[in-house]
Amino acid sequence: xxxxxxxxxxxxxxxxxxxxxxxxxxxxxxxxxxxxxxxxxxxxxxxxxxxxxxxxxxxxxxxxxxxxxxxxxxxxxxxxxxxxxxxxxxxxxxxxxxxxxxxxxxxxxxxxxxxxxxxxxxxxxxxxxxxxxxxxxxxxxxxxxxxxxxxxxxxxxxxxxxxxxxxxxxxxxxxxxxxxxxxxxxxxxxxxxxxxxxxxxxxxxxxxxxxxxxxxxxxxxxxxxxxxxxxxxxxxxxxxxxxxxxxxxxxxxxxxxxxxxxxxxxxxxxxxxxxxxxxxxxxxxxxxxxxxxxxxxxxxxxxxxxxxxxxxxxxxxxxxxxxxxxxxxxxxxxxxxxxxxxxxxxxxxxxxxxxxxxxxxxxxxxxxxxxxxxxxxxxxxxxxxxxxxxxxxxxxxxxxxxxxxxxxxxxxxxxxxxxxxxxxxxxxxxxxxxxxxxxxxxxxxxxxxxxxxxxxxxxxxxxxxxxxxxxxxxxxxxxxxxxxxxxxxxxxxxxxxxxxxxxxxxxxxxxxxxxxxxxxxxxxxxxxxxxxxxxxxxxxxxxxxxxxxxxxxxxxxxxxxxxxxxxxxxxxxxxxxxxxxxxxxxxxxxxxxxxxxxxxxxxxxxxxxxxxxxxxxxxxxxxxxxxxxxxxxxxxxxxxxxxxxxxxxxxxxxxxxxxxxxxxxxxx
Numbered sequence: 255x256x257x258x259x260x261x262x263x264x265x266x267x268x269x270x271x272x273x274x275x276x277x278x279x280x281x282x283x284x285x286x287x288x289x290x291x292x293x294x295x296x297x298x299x300x301x302x303x304x305x306x307x308x309x310x311x312x313x314x315x316x317x318x319x320x321x322x323x324x325x326x327x328x329x330x331x332x333x334x335x336x337x338x339x340x341x342x343x344x345x346x347x348x349x350x351x352x353x354x355x356x357x358x359x360x361x362x363x364x365x366x367x368x369x370x371x372x373x374x375x376x377x378x379x380x381x382x383x384x385x386x387x388x389x390x391x392x393x394x395x396x397x398x399x400x401x402x403x404x405x406x407x408x409x410x411x412x413x414x415x416x417x418x419x420x421x422x423x424x425x426x427x428x429x430x431x432x433x434x435x436x437x438x439x440x441x442x443x444x445x446x447x448x449x450x451x452x453x454x455x456x457x458x459x460x461x462x463x464x465x466x467x468x469x470x471x472x473x474x475x476x477x478x479x480x481x482x483x484x485x486x487x488x489x490x491x492x493x494x495x496x497x498x499x500x501x502x503x504x505x506x507x508x509x510x511x512x513x514x515x516x517x518x519x520x521x522x523x524x525x526x527x528x529x530x531x532x533x534x535x536x537x538x539x540x541x542x543x544x545x546x547x548x549x550x551x552x553x554x555x556x557x558x559x560x561x562x563x564x565x566x567x568x569x570x571x572x573x574x575x576x577x578x579x580x581x582x583x584x585x586x587x588x589x590x591x592x593x594x595x596x597x598x599x600x601x602x603x604x605x606x607x608x609x610x611x612x613x614x615x616x617x618x619x620x621x622x623x624x625x626x627x628x629x630x631x632x633x634x635x636x637x638x639x640x641x642x643x644x645x646x647x648x649x650x651x652x653x654x655x656x657x658x659x660x661x662x663x664x665x666x667x668x669x670x671x672x673x674x675x676x677x678x679x680x681x682x683x684x685x686x687x688x689x690x691x692x693x694x695x696x697x698x699x700x701x702x703x704x705x706x707x708x709x710x711x712x713x714x715x716x717x718x719x720x721x722x723x724x725x726x727x728x729x730x731x732x733x734x735x736x737x738x739x740x741x742x743x744x745x746x747x748x749x750x751x752x753x754x755x756x757x758x759x760x761x762x763x764x765x766x767x768x769x770x771x772x773x774x775x776x777x778x779x780x781x782x783x784x785x786x787x788x789x790x791x792x793x794x795x796x797x798x799x800x801x802x803x804x805x806x807x808x809x810x811x812x813x814x815x816x817x818x819x820x821x822x823x824x825x826x827x828x829x830x831x832x833x834x835x836x837x838x839x840x841x842x843x844x845x846x847x848x849x850x851x852x853x854x855x856x857x858x859x860x861x862x863x864x865x866x867x868x869x870x871x872x873x874x875x876x877x878x879x880x881x882x883x884x885x886x887x888x889x890x891x892x893x894x895x896x897x898x899x900x901x902x903x904x905x906x907x908x909x910x911x912x913x914x915x916x917x918x919x920x921x922x
Contacts (some may be wrong), residue, residue, distance in 0.1 A: 258339035266331040273326035275316045276905040277891070283900045290420045291317070291367030309577040316908075317367040319418065322832040323360035323374075330355050344391025344398075355380040356875045360652040363739060365897055365905045368550045369418030371533075371611070373739075376413045382406070395555040398784070405545040411662045415613055415739065416533035417584065419807060424899075425586055532583020533614045539662035545571045563636040570629040571657045575691055577623075579664055581616040591617055591671050611899045612665035613739050617689075623693035628698055630655045636705075654701035661742040666694040696743045699730040716760045723759070733795070738898040738905075739786050748795070769805035774798060778835065787836040787896035799831035799859075817871045827861040833906065834894035854906045857890045862909075868917075877919045887912040 278284070318324075332353035339346045357378045364370035388401030551565040581587075587610035636650030668685035707722030729750040734741050756770035776798050782789045794800065806824035813819050834855055863886055868879025891906040 258337060260338075261336040262334070263336075264331075264333045264753055269324040269326075269328045271328070272324045274326060274361060274907060275318045276895075276907050277316045277854060278366055278897070279854055279904045279906070283903050286424070287366045287368045287900075290370075290423055318362045318365070318368060319369040319372070322362040322369070322372045323416075324362070325358060325360040325375075327358045328355070329357075341389075346388050347388050347390070348883065349384075349386045351382075351384045353382050363415065363898070364418070364900070368424065369420045370424050371421065371899065372416055372418055374414045374416055375413070378412075379408075379410045381408045397553040397555075398550070399552065399625075400550040401548075403545075403547040403549065405543065406733070407543040407545075409539075409541040409543075409662070411539045411541075413537045413663065413740075414534050415537075416531050417614070419530050421530070433675065437749075460498070476780055533581060535580045535582055537580065537661075538578045540576045541662060542574045543571060543659075543662060545569065545657075559640040561638050563634065563638070565635075566631065566633040567655075568629070568631055569655060569657065571627070573626045573657075573659065575624050575626075575660050575662075576621075577662075577664075577691060578621050579619050581614055581619055582872045584610065584616060586610055586615050587614065587616055591615075591669075612664065612667070612669075613635060613898065615664070615667070615669065617669060617671070618638060618664050618667045620689075622689075622691045624660075624695075626658070626695070628657045630657075630698065630700070632700075644712065645708065645710045648706070650705050652701075654699075654702045654703065656699040657697040658696050658730075658732075658745075659743070660691060661694045661696065661740075663694070663740045663742065665737065665739065666742070682803060696732060696745045697730045699728065699732045699745070701728045709791075718758045719755075720757075721755045723753045724751060731778075735784060735789070736893060736895045738895050742784065744782050744784055744789070746782045746789070748776060750776040750777075751778060755836075764809055765809055766808045767806070770803070772802045774800060775804070789835050789863070791836050795831070796835040796894070797831065797833050799829040799857075801829035803827040817869060819855070819869050820867075822866040823863065824865075825861055825863050828857065830857065830859045832856050832894075833891050834904075835896070836896060836904075852893055854893050855904060860888050860890050862888050877917070879917050881913075881915050881917055883913040883915075884909070884911060 264428075278287070282505070322902075330353075332351065332773075334349060334351035336350075337348045338541055345351055357376075358375060359376040359378075361373045362371075363373055383406045385404040386401060388399060390399040392398070438880045529603040547567055547569045549565070549567040551563070552562050554560055555561045590608070632653045632655040634650060634652035636648055638648035638653075640646045667689045670684045670686070672680060672684040677881055703724060703726045705722055705724045707720070709718070711718045726749070728748040728750065730745040732743050732745060733748075735740075752772060753775040754770065754772050756768065758768040759768075760766055776795045776882045777793060778789060778791050778795060781791045789796075804824070804826045806822070808820060808822045810820035832855060862884055864881075864883045865885055866879050866881045870877040870878060870879075888909070889911075890909050892909050897903045897905050
């Protein structure tokens with residue numbers, strides 16, 4: 255009897271990385287960030303760096319707060335057991351697998367030299383068990399397959415995000431500038447005057463080096479002599495009560511065009527300063543998913559040259575999610591969330607997403623629970639015709655399906671507080687329903703696809719050329735975007751269409767050459783507000799160049815009887831493309847600020863090259879190689895995002911520079 259075959263695989267990896275910081279753009283809060291960083295003790299720091307020119311290109315330099323951890327530790331391991339058994343009915347296969355991920359991350363979340371916001375250990379774990387069983391056989395003209403797939407997944411996420419040492423100063427200045435009220439006896443804004451514990455604005459203007467005063471002064475548009483003339487170039491301390499004329503400090507509307515543009519009532523609320531270290535005290539999410547799928551995939555030969563492929567899949571998922579959320583030490587949030595009737599709180603609630611970052615909003619503290627069940631059918635139908643032994647054409651339709659789930663972070667909750675402008679008009683109506691984990695959910699995705707293509711071989715099979723064209727309508731496209739704090743999944747409708755060509759050549763036994771070209775048009779059909787910015791409709795998706803060309807070549811040659819040396823080179827060329835589809839309004843910025851933002855939010859066309867040179871035995875049980883990634887040290891950016899609590903400010907993650915390494919790989 256056939257005893258079957260068993261294959262066991264185990265792997266383990268651990269990476270301890272120093273990651274990640276971002277490059278800040280010059281934007282509406284740049285001067286304020288520079289001022290705070292310049293005023294830092296014990297020594298001045300760099301606030302933002304994106305001010306490069308032809309002679310001093312700093313567009314790819316990043317600023318950060320010294321002492322804040324940059325940690326990205328990843329542990330990943332798994333095992334799998336595959337069993338194959340030939341039966342009279344067909345070939346039976348069973349694959350059992352378990353995989354575990356464990357990550358710890360710490361970052362500077364304001365992405366500047368100013369110490370405003372930081373992550374102090376985000377711990378994520380994920381354990382996944384899967385079981386697949388399938389039976390495949392041939393019955394006459396039918397090549398059939400059927401099976402089942404089971405999954406049990408547990409995800410746990412614990413996050414700690416805190417205010418830094420200069421968060422109070424940053425929020426004070428924003429709020430102070432927005433109120434436009436100055437107490438003539440102290441020179442402080444109305445809110446600053448009532449903030450008896452943290453008069454940080456006054457302290458900065460009177461106690462820090464002159465460059466700090468100048469930088470902060472650049473962020474505040476002067477309406478009288480207190481920030482003009484020789485007072486900004488003279489000796490310190492500056493007498494900020496010596497100004498004449500209008501007693502208001504008018505905030506630069508280029509910086510916050512959406513803020514109230516008229517004086518607000520003198521407050522009756524005491525705005526206590528934000529506490530260093532205040533914020534999330536280990537927000538905890540637990541998500542459990544159980545999934546069952548039944549599937550079949552069949553190929554029926556109508557004639558020796560014609561065949562139909564039909565597949566069908568049924569998927570059912572059950573999800574259970576729990577959350578325990580706790581934020582403390584953010585009194586500015588408590589003040590802005592005061593009950594309706596508090597005139598100051600109402601007038602200043604336009605500041606809510608700025609002074610009270612949604613990820614730190616204590617309004618949503620509490621314990622939550624939710625469950626969700628989804629099920630759907632998906633499948634494919636394709637017709638293929640062999641016009642000759644070397645040419646096949648095909649056409650097909652398919653529906654793909656992905657279940658919905660939850661974003662495991664609190665910023666997706668909708669506040670119940672109504673905000674008002676300075677005139678008392680409703681700015682944004684509050685959510686009338688209690689916070690619920692469904693607020694953090696994203697819907698299922700379905701993908702209806704039409705495809706036409708061909709496959710061909712030439713020169714006795716040493717040359718292959720394949721091509722396909724496709725049109726996709728994606729309902730609820732699950733797009734992963736970075737909101738400045740976490741990666742979240744958003745849902746939108748997308749139409750994607752394009753053409754793909756690929757070629758492969760084997761000139762002789764030593765060479766393998768391949769290449770390809772892709773044209774892609776992918777546009778979101780509806781705008782999506784992700785809190786920190788809006789992703790508009792009818793524009794190409796971010797980081798999706800219309801044209802991409804790739805090529806690679808490998809050469810290998812025997813060394814002795816059991817080993818060979820090899821060389822590999824690959825290239826990828828990307829067309830000019832925006833790395834974000836976010837709506838970026840530069841109309842109120844200076845020419846320098848607009849140029850700086852456009853420079854980093856759009857990649858000009860570029861090409862990257864990677865290479866490898868090495869030795870291996872013919873069974874590839876061991877391989878030694880020298881590798882070089884980004885050989886030409888091409889500079890480009892891979893991700894852009896709106897920085898939380900910094901309206902109009904964007905930051906980008908840049909691609910790694912040239913990297914050289916040695917690799918030894920062994921199979922046991």
